[in-house]
Amino acid sequence: MTLDERVKTLTAVSDADRLWRFWLTLPIYPYSQRRTLRTEIVPDTIWTFEQLQGIFYVVIPIRMTVVKLAGGGLLVYAPVAPTGECLQLVNELVAIHGDVKYIILPTISGLEHKVFVGPFARAFPQSQVWVTPDQWSFPVNLPLSWLGLPIGRTHILPTDADRTPFGNEFDYAILPSIDLGPGQFAEVAFLHRPSRTLLVTDSIISIPIAPPPIVQLDPQALLFHARDRASDIISDTPAHRLQGWQRICLFAMYFQPTSLEIRQWGNTWLESLTAPDRSRQNYFGLYPFEWQSTWQQGFKDLHAGGKLLVAPILRTLILNRAPTETIAWVDRVAQWDFERIIPCHFDAPIMATPDDFRAAFAFLDAPDSALPKSDLQLLQQIDRQLVRWRIIFPAKHRS
Template sequence: MKNVWISPVSVTMQATLITVLAFDPLAVTEDSSFVSDPEAGRYYFPALTPPFQNRATYRYDLGRDAWALEQLLTFANVTATIRCNVIRLQKTEGLWVHSPQWPTGEFCSLLNDIGGPVEHVVLPCNAFEHKAPMKAFIKKYPNVNVWIAPGQYGPLGNCGTSLTKKSKMGYKVDGIFGDDSSPPPPWSDEFDIATLYVDLPKNAGPVSEVAFCHRPTKTLITTDAVVYVPRKPSKILSTYFDEEKTIAKDPNFWPKSVLQAVFLPLRTTTGTNNNIIYPGYEALVDRLVRAPILRAVVDSRAPVAVRDWILEQTTTNTVYDDSNVNYKKWDYDRVITSHFASPIKATPMDVRAAFDYLFEDTLSSSTNLPPIACKDWELLDGINQFIAKYNAR
């Protein structure tokens, strides 16, 4: 394990998650208004992730030449929003597309309406819901340059960590993040890039995610690393659920939807007015947090790798490792994510706070797992304990 030294002038974040929950909520600066174009078409075949019909796309202007194209992701009793984020490159004025979603007529209409050529597309992780639409998107935009996270596996395509070995993604790949053997992307002069890649024991495949800091607009672009859950559901849910009978009428609709989306139990308590309260929801809402399922399954099994990845994204002062390597400073004042609401008004230290459990002095080995601090995360804490016992054998 690396010993990391942080200069005395920096702030050492040692608070537990419960302390983080006591902070004032961070602000979501997104304009709630959206643009849609249903007449362009909301059907795509074959889509590998539901909804299979009436797949709406809403476009949000995030400011600073950035946009979010939002769709729904539905599996059984889980309903979540998923976003493709788009940045206009300053040098070429072309579009940089992060985690594209299914290219329905509406999606393509809203993307094209931004203006400028679609120059680059990024697959930022190897999670199924982000990986599934890539081939369809590239078919719609065949001249786009393609950059992908390492360690893709499964029926939707395979690649290693370098282009020296031929990838089998079903489409051309111009670069793999973290591959030192190939030139950096032509847009890398505008971005800081940090790649997480870990081979987890007994896992179906590696876990990878790439984070980006767009320097000109001081924007951190992440996929699943952190989430910000607002108290109001996205308007796009009304394209799948009845607005009057379900969303507006049931005060528990949104809390239950959030908990199911992040794999937390639907435990309830009774409030002072005999109203139903979901403590797990209250522990997540209106704040920047690490996705619980990733904390349990990834952070618990590869805490050092995740910590170093977050350290790279949140360094605000000089930081050295055992090799006397100087980590580069990332400068941003907002975060854009692939789920729920954004942009979030947040600094590197706000992002670091969501991972405080990885920066405690007690972290000494991969089996010394960070506990899940919230009472409602008993299911995920159980996963932690199971993995700890398994790895200790």
């Protein structure tokens, strides 16, 4: 099915079907209206369901993966918002392949994943929910039932996959909880052996050179970031969509890459007065960004030919707090036989081998030269400040 055909299918759905009523639990774009795009990845076996998430139009895909079980029924990895449209697309698979049997929460720290599990499980009352060990909540650590997970059918993933009802088809490896001080980080990588497909949450990504279909359904975010100044009138062209997407990726990965300067708010406000669009949807004409000509090279370095990448924030603030444990987890995953990876964000599926997966974490073994040091400066400054304030623990070296 082409993108145009998918758009026609989605536009036939009403706004009420795209409504996410509980958007205030995580009040980020696109707020209460969430479109869903379903894509078949492995014929008659694996499907992805994509929605959007972001702040200040820095929007990226968030992805749920659904796998058909050999004995009938479906396994859901990392649910997205169960809007009417999303549930309709899932139920089309249920009608053919059987009920949703298992729902997997594969992370302990990603609120954008955790917040949807309870509502999704309530839509499929016959399902079992399996969650990563060491779940926690902030500012108070609450019981799982208080977080909306169903009582009586929520289970903790054991260390051994053979002790689960889906262990005959799946292997999984739990990255041990990394203590960050105010919170923890962990995720579970799942291997679907029959299709040789690896499912991961946040640990690995690949940056697509062009905006994904789910982002192109509504190009407003792309065109917003394609501008060079508030007064620009940006036409909706493939080139402008491409420029907006590549700048969004730099924002999302580095927060403030070296090619981006933030204008003073006084000048930003004055420039907003001359903006051609001062609507609420366009942030009242406010555009505090000034891109240098080097941004295109910055994206080229980030894209790196589509290679597997560990996101900069994980490199500088999280995984380097437990390098030995992370590499042990990576080595275990790299022993599996897989040919594709489906992460929860950015590109998917990624055709990749275990060696490719292992190579992405080489920065934990040796000084990292894969990304420009200048683009990592802000994250490194944040790291040093958080350590200085004793909010997070210092980075460690491999033992």
